[in-house]
Amino acid sequence: MSPTTSLITLAHGSGARATHELVTSLFLRHFNNPILATLEDGACLPTACENSAAELIVATDGHVVSPLFFPGGDIGTLAINGTLNDVAMAGGRCRYLTASFILEEGFPVSQLEKIVISMAETARAAGVQIIAGDTKVVERGKCDGVFISTTGIGQGKALMLEGLSHLQPGDHILLSGDIGRHGATILSHRQGLKFESDLTSDCADLGPLIAQLTGIQGLRCLRDATRGGVSAVLNEWAQASGHVLQIDEARIPVSPNVAALCDLLGLDPLYLACEGRCLLICTAESAESVLTALQAHPLGVQACRVGVVVESDVPRVELLTIFGGRRLLDWSYGDPLPRIC
Amino acid sequence: MDTPLTSPGTDTKPDSLPDFRDPSRAKLLYRQIHEAVRPGQRYRFMEFCGGHTHTLFRHGLTDPLPSAIELLHGPGCPVCVLPMARMDMAIRLAKRPEVILCTYGDMLRVPGSQRQNLLQLKAEGARIEVLYSPHDCLALAKAHPECQIVFFAVGFETTAPTTALLVTEAERQGLRNLTVFCNHVLTPPAIRGILAPTDDSPAPQLEGLIGPGHVSVITGMTPYHALSTEFQINIEVCGFEPLDLLQGILTLVQRTNAGSVEAHNQYTRAVTASGNLKAQALLRQVFVVRDAFEWRGLGFMPHSALALAPGYARFDAEHRFALQEAPAQDNRACACPSVLRGQTRPEACPLWDNPCTPDNPIGACMVSSEGACAAHYRYRRHQRIPTSA
């Protein structure tokens, strides 16, 4: 962390560079071990019984969202799908979940039940059981309604992910669908930002989409774009691999209503959170079969190639704009906020 | 103009936006610009507005332009020009236990003296609310009668009318716990400040000025005609879409070639000759023009800012909390003053990128995404541009 940081600020939770710095300079420094050091959302554990081909995959995720209910989902669907996706991104299939609730004094039980029903339905649809849990209640004002943490346990390795160290210039960067829907939905429904829109969150379990890729060779890396949006994933990959990732703006799918909201507020969809989209990098040779496999699933019909890995000296993410310009696609700095004028 | 984007005063629907981002029309404009540029002629244009700077960088618009065209970034970013002394006053306000300070998100990272900012203060427990609309202050004031709600108002003529509406609404509702800390500044005096020579800097060498779009919706074209005549410079008031800017640049190139001087309106779908008269009347009702106001980097400029009119003094936070402005010293190495005048490229500042970054801004030009230093950092840091202005 920068020497001036003595207190946690909201920037540390934005999924942007400040989050990355907090994780590496504090958590990783003290917890350091080879599994954590991969900094992947899902950890692959060496399996206990040696002749088992399947690795154990564990992922954990805390969920705080305001508003708790939004078009396309609620904190419950988010808490289940977020963790399912972290396991799926590590190449595994989630089997079991644990859930821990922090509840605010005075929170209506009817709303809690609504959330719990969403969780149960989402888990059932994914064929996952919620097998352990915990509940704490804090005084009014000490949390915002409900916070939910979930941990997912699954088995791999259905997918053969070679890892970032295998990235090569010429590799293709693919995106599974249109971006920014979750972030745009939450922003437009936040208190104080009331305008009409028919935006819905893209919150979804990506497991079945990823299962389509089973058996395909040449997959380098896979990540769902959540907080910090597509730009956060690409920047982390560029930094960790030492390559330049070059993205073609014209190829990035953005729905018209997300684009309109971004125009209105001066935001960039590349920084908005998604909850049902993933990025992946694969060899040029495998790109066609990966795309075909993704497009065969309803969650991947818009899947497309958005960029390539190129050779260069300084690792970075570059955007080729639709006007023929070339610029950095940097980390975001803090939460996306509407600008003044 | 050869390729008007729309007929005057029509078509401001958002669904017409893609028209202003049509790459094939952009290509045509680039070709026209390339054809118009004359060998040996310099085309130094300043975009006054931070919004324009941001559009240029975000869309990579400068890359395909002929090298004879040089775009210099002006001071038109309300966050960037707020002087540290005023930021300190906001910080002092936020520290008062009874105050809930309401402001726009951009203001949270602006450094005050001793590198304090509102984001840190919020983490320490100060009550700071980020608003999307100043009108949300009204609900807060009603929900917290035991608190003093202070709206930290910042911005040009664009945002001043909404602040004025907040004040008149607070009066109508008889709210006694709502005040405004007014830092609204005026664009035409600032343009004059930039174009005129000062004691320590000569008048800038410019072939044209890209005038503000949103501000001019309120002010109309009148102030620019006067400025254009006074300083013998072409002024092109432009919209904020990529094609608006390219079209404006083409016009400025053509005018430069012709040797003619005038103020011209490219943004006809939003800006009229006389501007928004209702908003102007509201501003005159609620505000008075200050004798002088400090702009970060530009110093004190006469008649360049607004304060609440005496009739609204009870809604004036400076009045209610007896706020005094204490002189504050910017970091001496920060080149903001000459960056804001377009005299220094951000990369030429000794602090740019080390230690001054958007995560750790030393000067205000690094805070807002519309500030020149932040735009260069976020969009161009891999290709350091030659350091002379």
Ligand code: SF4
């Ligand atoms: S880089 Fe930072 S310190 Fe230098 S002029 Fe810009 S804002 Fe000021």
